Amino acid sequence: MVGPVDPRLTTRVSRTQEEQTMSATTQYQVTGMTCGHCETSVREEVSEVAGVQDVQVSHETGTLAVTGDVDDAAVLAAVTEAGYSATRA
Numbered sequence: 001m002v003g004p005v006d007p008r009l010t011t012r013v014s015r016t017q018e019e020q021t022m023s024a025t026t027q028y029q030v031t032g033m034t035c036g037h038c039e040t041s042v043r044e045e046v047s048e049v050a051g052v053q054d055v056q057v058s059h060e061t062g063t064l065a066v067t068g069d070v071d072d073a074a075v076l077a078a079v080t081e082a083g084y085s086a087t088r089a
């Protein structure tokens with residue numbers, strides 16, 4: 001016995017998928033990072049910014065990629081808080 005699928009559930013699932021598709025990734029250039037500890041410092045600070053879903057940092061390329069619906073100024077302030085300086089790439 002299989003009952004009909006609850007239409008409310010179907011709607012909720014598709015809306016969640018849409019939100020995930022829409023979350024943008026913003027690229028930044030970070031100066032001053034020299035090792036993995038620097039990456040960790042930046043990642044931890046930026047992770048605390050409201051709306052951040054994922055953070056990718058590389059000290060080798062000096063790049064920071066932030067996924068989520070975030071405020072640029074808040075991301076830049078978080079990098080400053082970690083002790084580095086960033087600009088939007």
Ligand SMILES: [Cu+2]
Nearest residue numbers: 034035037038
């Ligand atoms: Cu370091």
